[in-house]
Amino acid sequence: QKEVEQNSGPLSVPEGAIASLNCTYSDRGSQSFFWYRQYSGKSPELIMSIYSNGDKEDGRFTAQLNKASQYVSLLIRDSQPSDSATYLCAVNSASGGGADGLTFGKGTHLIIQP
Amino acid sequence: EAQVTQNPRYLITVTGKKLTVTCSQNMNHEYMSWYRQDPGLGLRQIYYSMNVEVTDKGDVPEGYKVSRKEKRNFPLILESPSPNQTSLYFCASSLSRLNEQFFGPGTRLTVL
Numbered sequence: 001q002k003e004v005e006q007n008s009g010p011l012s013v014p015e016g017a018i019a020s021l022n023c024t025y026s027d028r029g030s031q032s033f034f035w036y037r038q039y040s041g042k043s044p045e046l047i048m049s050i051y052s053n054g055d056k057e058d059g060r061f062t063a064q065l066n067k068a069s070q071y072v073s074l075l076i077r078d079s080q081p082s083d084s085a086t087y088l089c090a091v092n093s094a095s096g097g098g099a100d101g102l103t104f105g106k107g108t109h110l111i112i113q114p
Numbered sequence: 115e116a117q118v119t120q121n122p123r124y125l126i127t128v129t130g131k132k133l134t135v136t137c138s139q140n141m142n143h144e145y146m147s148w149y150r151q152d153p154g155l156g157l158r159q160i161y162y163s164m165n166v167e168v169t170d171k172g173d174v175p176e177g178y179k180v181s182r183k184e185k186r187n188f189p190l191i192l193e194s195p196s197p198n199q200t201s202l203y204f205c206a207s208s209l210s211r212l213n214e215q216f217f218g219p220g221t222r223l224t225v226l
Contacts, residue, residue: 032212043204043217044157088157092212101147101172101211106156 002027004091006105014113019076021108023089026070032092033065035074037085038107044088048074079112086110116141118218120205126224127195135190135221137205145208146188147172147215148180150201157204163188164211195225 003026013019021035032051036044048063050056050072056063062075072091076083086107093103118139127133139146147162149172159172163182177199179191188207192199202222206215 032214034214041202041220043220046214046216049214090215101145101159101162102157102206102215104157106154 002030002091002093002103004089004103004105006087006089006108008106009109010111011108012111012113013079015079015081017079019079019083019110019112021074021076021087021089021110023072023074023091023105024070025072025089025091025103027091027093027103028067028070030067030070030091030093033063033072034090034092034102035061035063035072036088036090036104037083038088039085047087076110081112081114084110084112116216118205118207118216120203120218120221122221123219124222126226128226129196130194133192133195133223135192135203135205135223137188137190137218138186139188139205139207139216140186141207141209141216142185143207143209143216144185145211145213145215146182147206148178148188148190149204149206150174151204152201160190160203162211195223197225199223200225 035048038044050063064073088107089105090102148160161180163169205218208215
């Protein structure tokens with residue numbers, strides 16, 4: 001059974017600070033890693049995708065992947081109140097059998113305090 | 115505009131009354147998937163499709179059916195809905211199974 005673990009939070013961060021979100025996964029065959037942002041009652045919105053070890057930056061967002069430690073993280077710099085949402089970590093695997101596609105963590109609820 | 119659409123967005127129905135939730139994408143994606151989202155359980159995959167006429171079960175397929183007769187459409191069918199299928203449903207699509215998935219706006223289903 002593939003598992004993706006996230007701290008549910010809430011994670012409270014002051015406006016302008018760096019928010020750090022973490023995720024671990026169980027399947028060593030995982031190949032694709034994604035961060036989605038979800039506002040209450042809305043659909044998940046893709047924030048970042050990362051496929052290889054290291055850092056990937058896009059604007060205020062940086063995704064970090066460490067396959068040896070089975071760990072992926074998301075950093076949000078200069079946090080804004082509009083960043084307050086639930087952040088979902090999703091992992092995909094090339095391994096066959098059973099369910100296919102993304103396995104989601106249950107999400108971290110992030111609150112940016114003005 | 116590239117998008118995934120779902121209809122209806124909201125639906126209240128009664129136990130046993132067959133229903134279909136439609137999903138359509140205009141991005142020529144091969145891979146499509148259905149998820150349900152429940153409080154405390156997160157997003158769980160119901161069914162997925164690698165391409166036309168190719169579908170397979172996800173983690174929670176019981177009580178659901180799907181079909182993929184055209185590349186752009188992937189309807190979710192509940193033959194005999196039950197109250198435990200009350201949930202928020204999302205359709206998603208991607209170029210392939212390993213690429214990022216794009217989600218539709220969601221369908222909130224209540225089965226009485």
